[in-house]
Amino acid sequence: MLTPKPFSKSWKSKLALLAAVALCAPMAHAQQNNVIHKKFIEAGWDKPDTARLRANLAEMEKTPFDGVIIGVTGKNDEGKTVQARAAFTDTPWKKAWFQSSIDDLKAIHSKRLTDNLIQVGANPGNVDWFDDAGWKQIVDHMRIVAEIAKEGHLKGILFDPEAYSKPYMQFNYAAQAQRDKHTFEQYQVKARQRGKEVIAAVASVDPNLLFYTFFMNSVNSTAIKTPDPQTALQTYSYNLYPAFINGWLDAAPPTMIFVDGCEGQGYHGNSQLDFLQTANLIRNTALNLIAPENRQKYLAQVQVSFGLYLDAYVNPPTSPWYIDPKGVSPTQRLQINAGFAAESANEYVWVYGEKFRWWPTPNGSVNPESWEDKLPGVTNALLAVSHPDIMAEQIIASLEKKGKLENLLLNGDFSSAKTNTATTDNTPPDWKTVGAPASWSTWQLQTSTGTFSQDNSVSHGNDKSGSARLAGVENGCIIQSIDVKPGESYVVQAWNRQVGQGNSWIRVRWQTADNKWTDQESDVLLFAAKNKDQKEWQKIQGVATVPAEAGKLVVLLSVANQPTAQDVAWYDDAHVYKIQ
Numbered sequence: 001m002l003t004p005k006p007f008s009k010s011w012k013s014k015l016a017l018l019a020a021v022a023l024c025a026p027m028a029h030a031q032q033n034n035v036i037h038k039k040f041i042e043a044g045w046d047k048p049d050t051a052r053l054r055a056n057l058a059e060m061e062k063t064p065f066d067g068v069i070i071g072v073t074g075k076n077d078e079g080k081t082v083q084a085r086a087a088f089t090d091t092p093w094k095k096a097w098f099q100s101s102i103d104d105l106k107a108i109h110s111k112r113l114t115d116n117l118i119q120v121g122a123n124p125g126n127v128d129w130f131d132d133a134g135w136k137q138i139v140d141h142m143r144i145v146a147e148i149a150k151e152g153h154l155k156g157i158l159f160d161p162e163a164y165s166k167p168y169m170q171f172n173y174a175a176q177a178q179r180d181k182h183t184f185e186q187y188q189v190k191a192r193q194r195g196k197e198v199i200a201a202v203a204s205v206d207p208n209l210l211f212y213t214f215f216m217n218s219v220n221s222t223a224i225k226t227p228d229p230q231t232a233l234q235t236y237s238y239n240l241y242p243a244f245i246n247g248w249l250d251a252a253p254p255t256m257i258f259v260d261g262c263e264g265q266g267y268h269g270n271s272q273l274d275f276l277q278t279a280n281l282i283r284n285t286a287l288n289l290i291a292p293e294n295r296q297k298y299l300a301q302v303q304v305s306f307g308l309y310l311d312a313y314v315n316p317p318t319s320p321w322y323i324d325p326k327g328v329s330p331t332q333r334l335q336i337n338a339g340f341a342a343e344s345a346n347e348y349v350w351v352y353g354e355k356f357r358w359w360p361t362p363n364g365s366v367n368p369e370s371w372e373d374k375l376p377g378v379t380n381a382l383l384a385v386s387h388p389d390i391m392a393e394q395i396i397a398s399l400e401k402k403g404k405l406e407n408l409l410l411n412g413d414f415s416s417a418k419t420n421t422a423t424t425d426n427t428p429p430d431w432k433t434v435g436a437p438a439s440w441s442t443w444q445l446q447t448s449t450g451t452f453s454q455d456n457s458v459s460h461g462n463d464k465s466g467s468a469r470l471a472g473v474e475n476g477c478i479i480q481s482i483d484v485k486p487g488e489s490y491v492v493q494a495w496n497r498q499v500g501q502g503n504s505w506i507r508v509r510w511q512t513a514d515n516k517w518t519d520q521e522s523d524v525l526l527f528a529a530k531n532k533d534q535k536e537w538q539k540i541q542g543v544a545t546v547p548a549e550a551g552k553l554v555v556l557l558s559v560a561n562q563p564t565a566q567d568v569a570w571y572d573d574a575h576v577y578k579i580q
Helices: 012-028 051-057 095-107 132-151 185-204 217-224 231-233 240-253 272-283 284-288 292-301 330-342 378-386 388-402
Strands: 038-042 067-070 073-077 081-083 086-088 115-122 158-161 209-214 258-261 303-304 306-309 348-351 442-443 451-455 469-470 473-485 491-497 502-512 526-527 538-545 552-560 569-578
Touching: 012 051, 038 378, 051 095, 073 095, 086 132, 095 132, 115 132, 132 158, 132 491, 185 240, 209 388, 217 231, 217 240, 217 272, 217 284, 231 284, 240 292, 272 303, 284 292, 284 330, 292 303, 330 348, 330 378, 330 538, 348 378, 378 388, 388 491, 388 538, 388 552, 388 569, 469 473, 469 552, 473 526, 491 552, 502 538, 526 538, 552 569
Parallel strands: 038 067, 038 348, 067 115, 115 158, 158 209, 209 258, 258 303, 306 348
Antiparallel strands: 073 081, 086 115, 442 473, 451 469, 469 569, 473 552, 491 538, 491 569, 502 526, 502 552
């Protein structure tokens, strides 16, 4: 029943696929405590300094983000502002210059913004790679930045390699002051040495700091794909950057993680394939620019990330930075792409915006309107991917307050004491209605001999209205479908209680309007119970966004691995709420 129909396979392949469908979901439940939460980092033109972060923390915690990029500043002995971002300079620094920013960071305690990063950049970038005295200062700057990050309880460092200070371009061989004295290959050797020195300094302060970059070797994607990447690389403006990265890996302890943020390419992503192909380039094809001795370390310690460029969702179609919404609203398209980005990334997605703001900023280049003004619903769209539970609870509370909270499931509270007595005409042949709670159907593996029933003696809460009872089920579920439209989002939830052995989870699948299963396995969502407390009811909840080809959302309240009839699970108060 749960196997997608469009595959043309031998009977052996079909049996294998059926077995995978039956077994994989309980396995996902068993491992759910190890699932990596995908985190969203804000990196726009409204970037806060430490004082604004401290002053606006409460407002910033209401956003969809797990962390922000922070601009750290200090005052030198003459009282002039020093920006930690301008680390690639030969001017000596003192850590004491940044004490005010350190104090701000120490005073910030946030349960939401847990992955904040201090920004540094490869600017002004006017120190030649063969300038030993100049690089001694750059390395010292990076050590000071690491100390600020550690003392300020930050997750790590955000490194922006982009060359803003033209004609100085730190990673372009053609821009180097001594290129008439040293070959490209000699500069590569020196760049690798400097990369090693930088990461050794950072790791000496804290070997667990995250080293996030807006881009790593993804910037040289065209060269990576050529038969001779080394030769092709010489024609690119970031041709010394791969050597610098190899130096990082030379010095990196096994606890240090690097992130390729894939700036530029990620901005244009507008399909699942776009993000998957780029992730493959970073994880695999980019190894062509990694020294053989560092490739295993690269595979273990370099993560894939993507930047979502908000302006591309509000720009006109004539802009080179424009995302086609493909028949849905720009906000819905952003949510869809955010889901693809999170799915393809290892752990992080960063969100970049220029024209508008999430919170107060003195940057005059940012318009006074908020991103919520320009992309209505953008907060919930991103929360649906980054923190669906938080988003769902907030929207449900708001709808309930307005008196607009409508449960789209029939008999979701299992208050009808009657059970179905006949099979209806509009359900698949392997869906059974006999014995199922009213308005629900059942399904289980052919080898499963479990029972499904209305139990009027057990209820969640105080309503005493009854519940659905599933006992001795090898793998099965009770089912109900509702009509939906592509791009809509729904909260799916139910309360569950278990006695004895077994696993419980909610599965959401999609059908077309004429009751055919959609083709994409990725459209299957699993919301697993977080524990198996035999005494207490627990809520299972998730958010589902309707894919383009779907016309029906199918809810499957599922169980598995119940070896005996004494192993029982109950479901009650099942709800599906449309939230956008």
